[in-house]
Each structure stands twice: as structure tokens, then as C-alpha cells.
Amino acid sequence: MFKKILSFVIVVMLSLSSKAQQNQQWENLFNGKDLKGWKLINGNAQYEAKDGMIVGTTVVGSPNSFLATEKTFGDFILEFEFRVNETEMNSGVQVRSESKPDYMNGRVHGYQYEIDPSSRAWTAGIYDEARRDWLYTMDYNEAAKPLFKIGQWNKGRVECVSNSIRTFLNDKPAANVVDDMTARGFIALQVHQITKPEDAGKKVYFKNIRIQTKNLKPSPLDNIFVMNFIPNNISQQETNNGVKLLWDGKTTNGWRGVYKDHFPDKGWEIKDGVLSVLGAQGNESANGGDIITAKEYRAFVVQFDFKLTPGANSGVKYFVTENEHNTGSAIGLEYQILDDDLHPDAKLGSIGNRTEASLYDMIPSVKNSRARKKIGEWNKGMIVVRPDNTVEHWLNGWKMLDYKRGSQYYLALVAKSKYEHWPNFGMAEKGHILLQDHGNNVSFRSIKILELK
Numbered sequence: 001m002f003k004k005i006l007s008f009v010i011v012v013m014l015s016l017s018s019k020a021q022q023n024q025q026w027e028n029l030f031n032g033k034d035l036k037g038w039k040l041i042n043g044n045a046q047y048e049a050k051d052g053m054i055v056g057t058t059v060v061g062s063p064n065s066f067l068a069t070e071k072t073f074g075d076f077i078l079e080f081e082f083r084v085n086e087t088e089m090n091s092g093v094q095v096r097s098e099s100k101p102d103y104m105n106g107r108v109h110g111y112q113y114e115i116d117p118s119s120r121a122w123t124a125g126i127y128d129e130a131r132r133d134w135l136y137t138m139d140y141n142e143a144a145k146p147l148f149k150i151g152q153w154n155k156g157r158v159e160c161v162s163n164s165i166r167t168f169l170n171d172k173p174a175a176n177v178v179d180d181m182t183a184r185g186f187i188a189l190q191v192h193q194i195t196k197p198e199d200a201g202k203k204v205y206f207k208n209i210r211i212q213t214k215n216l217k218p219s220p221l222d223n224i225f226v227m228n229f230i231p232n233n234i235s236q237q238e239t240n241n242g243v244k245l246l247w248d249g250k251t252t253n254g255w256r257g258v259y260k261d262h263f264p265d266k267g268w269e270i271k272d273g274v275l276s277v278l279g280a281q282g283n284e285s286a287n288g289g290d291i292i293t294a295k296e297y298r299a300f301v302v303q304f305d306f307k308l309t310p311g312a313n314s315g316v317k318y319f320v321t322e323n324e325h326n327t328g329s330a331i332g333l334e335y336q337i338l339d340d341d342l343h344p345d346a347k348l349g350s351i352g353n354r355t356e357a358s359l360y361d362m363i364p365s366v367k368n369s370r371a372r373k374k375i376g377e378w379n380k381g382m383i384v385v386r387p388d389n390t391v392e393h394w395l396n397g398w399k400m401l402d403y404k405r406g407s408q409y410y411l412a413l414v415a416k417s418k419y420e421h422w423p424n425f426g427m428a429e430k431g432h433i434l435l436q437d438h439g440n441n442v443s444f445r446s447i448k449i450l451e452l453k
Contacts, residue, residue: 026079026210029069029187030054041066041099042108045191054206056091056191058199064129066094066108068188077212078158078187083205084117085151091115091204094129094188095158095165104130110185111135111177113158113167115204121145124156124167124174129190133370134397136175140225144174153207159218163230166219173219178228178235187211227380227397231305231445232273238448246293246302246433247447249273255291258330258434259322264288267437275435276443277314283439284328292320292330292432299387299452302433305445307378311342312440315360318383319431324422329436331419333426334360335383335393337442339375350416357381357393357400362413365393365400372396378445387452 029037032052040047043065046057054067073096084091097110109130116122124144126136138145147169148154157168167175189206221237228235232249247255250270252263267288269276280287297318304316317332324331336358340346345354349361356372357365373379373396382394389405403410406427419425435444 025214026212028210030207030209032207035067037070038067039070041068041188042106043191043193047189047191052207054189054209056189056204056206058089058191058194058202060194060197060200062191063193064108065191065193066097066099066188067191068094068097068099068108068186070186072184072186073160073211073213074184075161075213075216076159077216077218078156078160078210080156080209081153081207082115082156083151083153084115084203086202087117087119087150088199089115089117089202089204090192092127092129092190092192093156093158093206094186094190095160096182096185097129097188098182098185108188110182111160111165111179112190113156115190117148117150121148123148123154124169126165126167126175126177131181135179135229136177136227137397138174139399140227140397141174144169144172144224147172147174159216161216161218164218164235168219173222173224176222176224176226176237178226178230178233180230228446233446234448241450243301243448243450245447246449247275247444249445254294256294257288258290258292258320259325260289264291274443274445275447276441277435277437279309279441280437280439284437286437286439288437290317290330290434290437292322292434294432296321296430296432297385297449297451298430299385300383301385301450301452302383303446303448304381305378305447306337306381307443308337308339308375309441310375311339312375312442313338313343313345313438314440314442315434315436315438316381316383317434317436318385319426319428320434321428321431329438330434331422331425332431332434333391334436335381336360336365337381337436340372341375357395359391359393359401359403361417361419363401363403365395366398368398368400370396371398371400380446385452 034049043062045059045065047067092112099106099108107130112127112129114125114127122138125138159166163180165177226238257264314337315334317334320332338356340355352364384392392402393400
């Protein structure tokens with residue numbers, strides 16, 4: 001009797017396993033023989049089916065070229081293998097991408113799984129082709145950089161489920177973006193444009209391109225950094241990582257005016273999930289004044305979206321203690337927020353140390369034009385303060401500067417700055433986070449914090 005029951009259980013388990021495998025069935029996007037189901041868009045790079053591979057070859061004078069699926073896909077799990085043999089052979093795989101006559105004359109645009117064999121090592125990062133530039137550089141996840149192997153087959157994986165886009169490289173998590181700009185589109189293989197004749201004929205290889213579109217089972221959540229583009233939203237992985245909203249997107253809870261026990265009665269506005277300091281002819285703290293967090297923080301990652309109006313000035317300060325009892329803006333280390341072109345402060349200070357994303361009046365930010373959005377567009381700022389007192393300023397995915405509080409270099413910079421007369425400037429063990437009222441209209445949203453230990 002026992003043997004009959006055991007045999008029955010085994011049969012049921014095998015049946016369930018077989019059904020589970022059927023439910024997660026893969027569909028091959030490339031038949032291994034020809035390019036049926038694919039079409040060339042934009043450029044005229046060469047693509048051919050050869051020896052079970054799709055081989056893309058660079059052509060002089062061609063813009064970025066894409067071999068795109070004729071079908072479009074919404075939620076899916078995509079896997080593919082790829083190989084490049086030269087460090088100059090930049091490429092990528094587009095997902096949820098589009099080509100429309102009314103957008104840049106049909107130029108392909110959308111999310112791209114980057115293939116970057118250069119020393120930068122951003123393979124598996126997420127680039128927004130012909131749209132917003134980088135969404136997730138691999139500087140966010142240094143551990144994934146060595147995973148790519150030049151001259152060898154690498155395995156790529158993209159999981160697009162609802163607003164989540166996750167990439168994997170050789171079975172390890174690489175990038176994680178939360179975004180709702182495009183929910184559906186084609187998949188395409190890129191051959192990047194070249195400008196030098198000697199780069200003609202370089203090749204990128206793809207094989208084993210397959211997709212799941214039903215009964216999706218995404219990979220378990222991990223602990224890598226998440227870049228979330230949905231305003232005032234915390235994803236499940238961010239929650240698991242310990243990220244919290246520093247501003248709830250609706251109320252003044254958790255914030256108060258500097259040297260006050262309440263939020264300012266005027267000068268600030270909350271509307272449609274945006275927190276804005278209102279203009280006051282550029283007069284510092286003359287209207288509502290600065291606002292600070294109720295809590296103090298020691299080591300942290302603070303993220304914030306900000307949007308400037310023409311000629312505007314503001315800042316995000318940290319390690320603010322209110323011990324100075326000064327007038328005007330409170331004292332603290334400052335991530336500068338500024339219209340570098342129109343505000344005169346950009347030309348003051350020393351070697352640009354009052355420009356956007358600089359450590360105000362002390363360290364200039366990197367002069368990277370790609371990191372700076374147009375005035376009126378939303379930017380993503382980030383301040384990282386580690387337990388060992390190393391600090392980083394980030395802007396739109398690019399690291400703009402780093403330094404260490406208390407180092408000789410830091411102390412020398414303080415001695416040459418406008419803060420030289422403030423004892424132990426910027427060296428508090430803990431402090432408030434501050435949004436500055438500099439008398440100009442500047443907006444904030446998606447203010448988040450991860451406390452580090």
C-alpha cells in the first residue's frame with residue numbers, strides 16, 4: 001500500500017513539474033538560420049545570420065543601426081548571449097523601444113541593455129537611447145563591472161515586469177530601474193555608429209536569444225542600488241534595502257523651519273507631489289526661510305529630484321546643527337543647486353566651486369555636460385556620506401566629486417572658504433538635512449534616505 005501511495009505522489013510531482021516547465025516556456029526570437037521576424041531600422045550596418053549567430057558589423061558613415069523584432073513586448077524575461085572582441089565595439093540590446101515618425105524622424109528610442117567593453121565597464125547598465133541618456137550607470141554597482149569578459153560569450157538577462165526593469169550579467173544582478181515612461185515596445189540589437197574608418201568591420205555577436213511572456217517568475221529580490229524614476233515612490237527592493245521617503249510627497253510631516261518648531265507659514269508650497277520654495281527676488285531666507293528634517297543623521301545616502309527655474313539658486317545642506325544661531329541660510333555642507341549659465345554665483349568662488357553639484361565654496365563639481373539637464377527639467381541629485389566620513393556628490397547618474405571630512409585636504413579647503421570662521425565647520429557627528437530658500441523658485445520631490453551603519 002505504501003509503495004502505491006509513494007508511486008502516486010511521484011507521478012503527481014512529475015506532472016506538476018512538467019506543467020510548471022510548460023508554464024515558463026521559452027520562445028526563441030532567433031531561429032539560428034536566418035533573420036525572419038527581424039527588420040533593420042535607422043542605420044545601414046550589416047547584420048547576418050551565420051553559424052547559429054546574429055553577427056552585426058560596423059559601417060563607416062552609418063548612424064546607430066538596429067535589428068529589431070517585428071513583434072512588440074510588454075512584460076517579459078529576455079535572455080541572450082553576446083560577444084565582442086575589441087574594446088572599441090560598443091553595442092547594446094534595446095527593450096521596450098520604439099520608432100515613430102513623429103519622434104526624431106523615426107529614430108529608435110527607449111531602454112537599452114548596454115554592452116560596453118571599454119575600461120569604463122558599464123556593460124548591463126541601462127541607457128535611455130535618444131531620450132534621457134543614462135538611467136543606471138554601473139558606477140551604481142561596482143561589483144558588477146568585472147563580470148563582463150571580452151572575447152568570450154557573456155549571458156545577458158533583462159526582466160521587464162510592470163514598472164521594474166532589472167538586468168543581469170552572467171547570472172549576477174547588474175542594474176535595477178523603476179520607470180513608467182514606456183510599457184511596451186520592440187527588442188533590438190544595436191551596432192553603434194563609428195567615426196573612424198579604421199573601426200569599420202568590427203563585429204558584435206549574438207546567439208540563443210529567447211523570451212518568456214507568460215507566467216513570469218522574476219528573479220528573487222537582491223540588495224543592489226535601485227534608481228527609481230517614479231515620483232515619491234519606494235519599490236519593494238528599496239524597502240528591503242532600508243530606503244525610506246524623507247518627504248512623504250503630501251504633507252510637512254518630518255520637516256520644520258530652521259530655528260523654528262514648526263514648518264514656515266509662507267514661502268513654501270506643496271502641490272501635486274512637488275515641494276517648492278517660492279521666489280522672493282533672489283533674497284536669501286527672506287520669505288519662508290530654509291527647512292530642515294526633524295531628525296539628525298550620521299551616515300546616509302540622500303536622493304532628491306530637483307528642478308530649477310531660469311537663473312535660480314538653492315542647495316541641499318547636510319550636517320546642519322543650528323548651533324551657529326546665524327541669520328540668513330543655516331550653516332552646513334552644501335550640495336549646490338544652481339543655474340550655472342544665468343546666476344552670477346557660478347562665476348564667484350574659486351575654479352567653479354559654486355557651480356551645480358559642487359561642495360559649495362570648497363570643491364568644484366566635474367565639468368560634465370551630460371550630467372546637467374536643461375533648466376526646467378527634473379534632475380536626480382544624490383549625497384553619499386559613509387561611516388568613514390568619505391562623501392560623494394552625484395548628479396543624474398554621474399559622480400561629480402568626492403572628499404573625506406576631517407582630512408588635511410578638507411581642512412585646508414575650509415580655511416580658504418567663507419566658512420573659515422565657523423569652528424569645526426562640517427565636522428558634526430550628526431546633523432539635519434536642509435533644503436535652502438535662496439529667494440528663487442526651485443522644486444523638489446522624491447526625497448529619500450538610506451541610513452548607513
